Amino acid sequence: MEVNIRKEYPRPQFERKEWLNLNGEWDFQFDQTNVGEEEQWYKQTTLNQKIIVPFTYETKASGIHEESFCPYIWYQKIVTVPEEYSHKKTILHFQAADYVTKLWVNGIFAGQHKGGYTAFSFDITNYINAGKENNVVVKIEDSHNEHQPRGKQRWIDKNFGCWYVQSTGIWQTVWLEFLNQTSIQSVKITPDLDTDSVEFDYKLANVQQDQKELSLRTSITFNGQPVKEFSLRADRENARMKVNLASEIHEWKVMQWSPQHPHLYDVEFTLYHGEKELDRVQSYFGMRKVSIKNGNILLNNVPIYQKLLLDQGYWEDSHLTPPSEEAIILDIEKTFEMGFNGVRKHMKVEDQRFLYWADKKGLLVWSEMAATYQFSDEAIQNFTEEWMTVVQQHYNHPSIITWTPFNESWGVKNIYTNEQQQKFTEGIYHLTKSMDSMRPVIVNDGWEHTVSDIITLHDYVEYGDEFLNRYKEKDKLIKNEIAFNNFKHAMAQGYEYKGQPIIISEYGGIAFNSEEGWGYGNQVKDEQEFLDRYESITKAIMSLDYISGFCYTQITDVQQEVNGLLTESRKPKVNLSKIKQINDNQ
The missing domain is CATH 2.60.120.260 (Galactose-binding domain-like)
Incomplete structure (x- = not known):
């Protein structure tokens, strides 16, 4: 090998x-x-x-x-x-x-x-x-x-x-x-699409009292063309600057990031002490806005229908570690080839090279935290410390459009009724929003939501007619008058639906009966049976106008779980163009 x-x-x-x-x-x-x-x-x-x-x-x-x-x-x-x-x-x-x-x-x-x-x-x-x-x-x-x-x-x-x-x-x-002894520790980059501006929060390391002539130059370019350049005094360890990006590089003045046009600005930060260069860092950012209005998710103030793949980021020979950069790119390209526009990274904080290529290629990403499986003071502390570091470290990636700290009540198994567990998820929600007001936060993905910007539902019903029968009465579903997926409810007790967007964020999981391992529901015998079932359930989801998107389980097989559209070695199980044809018929 x-x-x-x-x-x-x-x-x-x-x-x-x-x-x-x-x-x-x-x-x-x-x-x-x-x-x-x-x-x-x-x-x-x-x-x-x-x-x-x-x-x-x-x-x-x-x-x-x-x-x-x-x-x-x-x-x-x-x-x-x-x-x-x-x-x-x-x-x-x-x-x-x-x-x-x-x-x-x-x-x-x-x-x-x-x-x-x-x-x-x-x-x-x-x-x-x-x-x-x-x-x-x-x-x-x-x-x-x-x-x-x-x-x-x-x-x-x-x-x-x-x-x-x-x-x-x-x-x-x-x-x-x-x-050098004094350097740039981090820069938090926040786009503001509505004002055509971007804000930089700088943090320096080891600023000395006698360094009175520190300055920080920021140079922004797009496709090699100069956009903005400015300098500021840097005699303290923290500084902030907001700058308008409007320029003559394009008739629209500002280049937006989206799946169709993943435009990125390059930026260079240079730290000086007088005329001496102390540090130089290359970075980039995307001008995009994620917002929620009237039950819809908007990207750059326009409603976006999310067609996501559950992606656990496992490889046959290297498990959680991408085996190569080429392997990362292949997964992203296969996702697009099948007509999906994003992934829900499941139970894994992904390699930063993956996020880089998602930024470059315009892949939407839901970033999800790895779960604990017990609820205790120890678990609360371990989870909170690590999750807040995740948000801080991955904040600048434009491809990440949603934070998902909790999934299916894992680690908070009694959240439906337990006030302590409910308050824990509320706390994580508000801590996340305090660090990042840009992105929606989902709590708790799948069911039993407390406070959450999006209501997400997991359901592995096999065919569209059963799905439509279960989901046709939206009001009863979101008011917990109807249970779904093994008697789960949309909201935890004591919490009410407040008009959030609704997404079916897990469904499908179809496996072939010739494979060793398991999938969801009955296994299918051939490609045509697979496509019939995929089309039946996917079209049913897309036919309900109150649903803002879906996430199919899953992109690849993972060890004993054989419900991928691709094998672990990334070989297609079905004609990928036929999956795309179904996905495109929204």
């Missing part, structure tokens, strides 16, 4: 030139009885196996392919920092590692991080010797704990239902970055 070690820049919305990719072969060792720290494995310069990072040991792509769970694992790599960066800070980045990451550099403990789905970093400047070999050792601690965000990772030793082989350890790119 050919291994691609993911050489591309891992964070395309905040890109610098001076970096070093650490993907590839590392030493590796299982520590089933957790003796590694006591025996000081962090001082070892070799371990007893090899692994290909960023693939977890459970995958074929890692070179190990051991699916049984081990709660403690170790990685080791000799890293040489080029001498030319000896005067700079050295930052070690992990795009994602599940779940607790501990780091030692040259035998010295450098820090730890908790959380499986967010990017994090360590300043290792004081622990390394530039121009020489440095011993980097990582310990990952994971568990079957149902109080940590798990997503679709199983918590028993075998797959069951729709839960799959766990992903333990490093599962996204590891890399080094080299910075």
Whole structure:
């Protein structure tokens, strides 16, 4: 099997030139009885196996392919920092590692991080010797704990239902970055389509009291043409600027982002101390607006009908890790080829390269958090801390048009009646809206909603006539007078429908009866039976004018769940043009 070690820049919305990719072969060792720290494995310069990072040991792509769970694992790599960066800070980045990451550099403990789905970093400047070999050792601690965000990772030793082989350890790119002492830490970019303007919230790192001549230049271009350039004083760690984008680059003055025309502005941020350049970052943004009016979802003030695919982001040989950038692009192109305009990323916070290509190609994305499966103070804290970091880290992506922190009452199983669980989801809703007022937030996707900008319903009824019979009386459905999908209700007790848009955000899940595994409902015998059933239920959904869109389950098979339109290896099961023909007949 050919291994691609993911050489591309891992964070395309905040890109610098001076970096070093650490993907590839590392030493590796299982520590089933957790003796590694006591025996000081962090001082070892070799371990007893090899692994290909960023693939977890459970995958074929890692070179190990051991699916049984081990709660403690170790990685080791000799890293040489080029001498030319000896005067700079050295930052070690992990795009994602599940779940607790501990780091030692040259035998010295450098820090730890908790959380499986967010990017994090360590300043290792004081622990390394530039121009020489440095011993980097990582310990990952994971568990079957149902109080940590798990997503679709199983918590028993075998797959069951729709839960799959766990992903333990490093599962996204590891890399080094080299910075001056004072640098640009982040820029939050907020488009305001109605005023043709964009707002930048800048955060600087390590501003010194004697740095009185700091300035920050922002240069905006479109297709290489200058649009706006401005500078501001940066003598504090936080600054904000809003600028009008109207220019003569086009007759409409401002280029909007949409699925049909995914226009992106490029932007460069440069930090100076006097005439000396301290930092330079490349980024981009899209001018688009998501809003809700009269029961419709609007994109750029125009109603948009969402035709989404459930996308769990699994690959046969690499599980949660995209095996290559080409694999990411293929999935997006197949989605469009079938006549869908977006995806609901399910139980996974996706690789930033996926979001980059969604931005570039105009794919609508619902971003969903990995669920916990118990309700407790521990689960509340774990979930809240990680989810708010997700929102902060992915805020700038124009392709993300909806946040979905909760799904089907997972982790809040008694939300229908339990006030504590209801208040938790309310809290997450309001925290999310406080950080991001632009996007709708769905709580709780599928049923039993509390406060939610969109009411989403999951129903795997097989044929259109039964669906229409169940959904023809909207008022009874949203007032909980009618149950659906195994006696679920649209709203949690104590909450009322307030005119929100309604979307069928899971349906279908059709599998062929020749396959090993399961799908939803009865399996079909051939392509024609599949297409008849798909058309029957999809047309029924599209025929109801109070429904604003749908999400079909799902784009690909995932391990024992064989209800994909494509196999795990991305081979079509049916004629994709016929799926598109049905989807286009709205």
